[in-house]
Amino acid sequence: MPPCGTAATTGGSEARDDAVTRTRRDAQSSAGATVGAATRRPATGIGVRTVISHVSGAEIAVAATKTLTLVLGGLITYHSYRAYRRTAARQLGALALGFAIVTAGAVLGGTFHLVVSRYMDVPLTVPILxxxxLTATGLTVVLYSLYVRR
Known part of the structure; x- marks a missing residue:
């Protein structure tokens, strides 16, 4: 009987490794023939192309304009708030709050439309409402800021 680790025991394991390799290769080739491109998907099952292919050009435009609204509204709110902190004028505080509400309404409404109404059974009128x-509330606060007295 040969000692452990000699050619007699190694030869048996090599034959077993070859059989395993052939079985894996056969399984991959048969799966590739029947499934096709599905074997190339990521492990999560959702690829980036799958998600992007369901986004329309109009939805991209909505996301772009809402992003622009967030940036511009954020800048107006920031500068109004800085002016309020410098002067302590109630009018500027109300102006900053009004623009913050308008900006938040535009961004949250767009997000609500693009995300929630897509995956839930919510009619389009709900995010618009x-x-x-929020826009009407924010503009009311802005109007208040124009009429408030010190």
Whole structure:
């Protein structure tokens, strides 16, 4: 009987490794023939191309304009708030709050439309109503800031 680790025991394991390799190769080739491109997907099952292919050009435009609204509204709010902190004028505080509400309404309304209404059974009028209510509230605060006295 040969000692452990000699050619007699190694030869048996090599034959077993060859059989395993052939079985894996056969399984991959048969799966590739029947499934095709599905074997190239990521482990999560959702690829980037799958998600992007469901986004329309109009939704990209909405996301772009809402991003621009967030940047511009954020800048106006920031500078209004800085002016309020410098002067302690209630008018500027109300102006900053009004622009913050308008900006938040536009961004949250767009997000609500693009995300929530897509994956839930919510009609399009709900995000529009939500955005319009916040915009009207914010503009009311801005109008208040124009009429408030020191």
């Amino acid at each position: 939500f955005e319009s209510a």
